[in-house]
Amino acid sequence: MFDNLSQRLQATLKRLRGEGRLTEENMREALREVRMALLEADVALPVVKDFVEHVRVKAAGQEVLTSLTPGQALVKVVNDELVAVMGAANERLNLAVRPPAVILVAGLQGSGKTTTVAKLARFLHEREKKSVMVASADVYRPAAIDQLQKLAASIDAEFFPSRPDQKPVDIAHQAVEEARKRLKDVLIFDTAGRLHIDETMMQEIRAVHAAIQPVETLFVVDSMTGQDAVNSAKAFNEALPLTGVILTKTDGDARGGAALSIRQVTGKPIKFLGVGEKTDALEAFHPERVAARILGMGDVLGLVEEATRTADKEKAQEFAQKLAKGKGFDLEDFRDQMAQMEKMGGVANLMGKLPGMGEVPEAAKAQLGDKQVKQLVAIINSMTPQERRFPDIIRGSRKRRIAAGSGTQVQDVNRLLKQFDQMQKMMKRMGKGGLQRMLRDVKGRLPGLPG
The missing domain is CATH 1.20.120.140 (SRP54, nucleotide-binding domain)
Incomplete structure (x- = not known):
């Protein structure tokens, strides 16, 4: 973005x-x-x-x-x-109410609304430790109800069942009552999307809003539609008392005009960004961090938060002890580090948060993409355990076998071995006290970090 x-x-x-x-x-x-x-x-x-x-x-x-x-x-x-x-600072959801805190989600069809409901449920469950129920009043698209039910099962959220022959207002009343009975902290209510804004749609969603009196009314909009996104957010804001906006598909939007316009045009804050297709691809919107990324200053705080949240602490500790004892860094370790990057949203996400990445040539960035990382993992997976522990034994016939097994070329295997060799030398230096020196260097370069 x-x-x-x-x-x-x-x-x-x-x-x-x-x-x-x-x-x-x-x-x-x-x-x-x-x-x-x-x-x-x-x-x-x-x-x-x-x-x-x-x-x-x-x-x-x-x-x-x-x-x-x-x-x-x-x-x-x-x-x-x-x-x-x-918008100056991140505006959190207002959940400080008598449970269940009801969140109404609105948006046009195709904006990623139903998936966003699941992402938000997962975000609240994992990061805010809330018990969440989701419900759908999209009676015009039975597939949307089925989709939300499947997504809810995959993210440990309770699903309130609804049917296409029910009235949205009735579903809303029943869902709130059920969430209250089951002592849920939050109820997220998905509403029907339309291909365009029409008066019938607005009347229906106003009736649902009046029925459940949500504490948050969020408008989901596709950032890739640019000014159309801003215009539809403005129209919804005039019809409903919106409390915030969720911008979706920001990972595919190279322009970002909607993010820079919505607050000024509607007066409503952007609360979240959808940064991918998976249910964990939702980020709280921090204007100061986004501004820093636009100007090439990175988002070190976001990177640290992401690492803290996703890191496999047990593996990290094992790896640190291995280095401290001077034991060799092998291809198994190399693969684990790449898997860790995948957990943190992939290489593209990491690079976007590193200071100075704007000055790195596009050709160099292309060599560090998620596709390349997947290829490296496939190559390592095609090796035997012995080859991963002792890469020096990998010669001509082994290279040909590994390349065939991973669907790559021998030169790709050679490139991996060369990259691994460079990484291994760096890890040896870290094992001899180089890690502390490197951390001191990093602290010296980053403002605001204690020395």
Whole structure:
């Protein structure tokens, strides 16, 4: 997400950082570039105008002009304005009510609404430790009810059964009553989607809203539809008292215009981002972290949180003890590290959160993609246990067998062995006290981390 905007803004601000001082001329040129970058990212025109004007006024202030590094001071102005546009801080769900806290989910058909209900149920169960029930009033699409039932079974959420011949308001009343009886903390209620906004749909969803009085009314919208996403969010907000927005399919959206426009246009916060198809692919929306990622500063906090949540602590401890004792780093360990990256959302997700990744050439990023990681795992899986422990024995005939077994070429096996060799040398250095040195270096480079 934001790839195109990120590249354009970073290139513009990098040029300014190289200037000894800011002048009217280079500022005018930079702001023109910023304006074009935002428009190409499909940000709403009124939002672009306000954004550029606010940056221009702040950049003309003494704080920037008298700075020893005016280019860097301008980066801070742009960063602060991005945060302000998207909503200053993460707005959590309001669940501090008498149970069950009812969440009503609305959206157009095809926006990923039903899957998002399951993602949200899993998020609340795993990260907020809530017991969750889900229910569907999408009586026009029986497949949606079946889909939610299957998803609920896979994420440890209770499913309230409903039928296409029932009225949505009746389903709503019964679901709330059942959630109360079963002492559920949260009830997430999925509503019918439509191909477009119509008055019949709005009347129905208003009736459901009145029946269950939800504490949160969330609008799910496909970020890839750009300005259409903003317009539909605005229309729903005028018909329903929305409390927030969930942007889906952000992993496939290189522009990000909807994320930068929705708060300003609707006045409602983005609360979550859908970042993939799996039920664990939902992230709380933190404007300050997203702004940092757009400007190439990464999201180290997000990375640490993700690692803490998904890490296999037992395996990590075994691995650390192995290194401390000076025992060899083998291909089994290499495979475990790659599996850990998969758990953390894949290589693309990790790279997006690392500072400075915007300056890495696309060709280099392509070599580190999720597809390449899967290929490396397949190659290691095609080896015998002995080969994984002692890679030096892998010669010509073994390489041919491994390549055939993993559906790859011999040169792919050679590339893996070369990468493993480099990793092994690094791990040996870590085992001799290099890990502490490396951590000290990282702390020195990252602001805000204790030394």
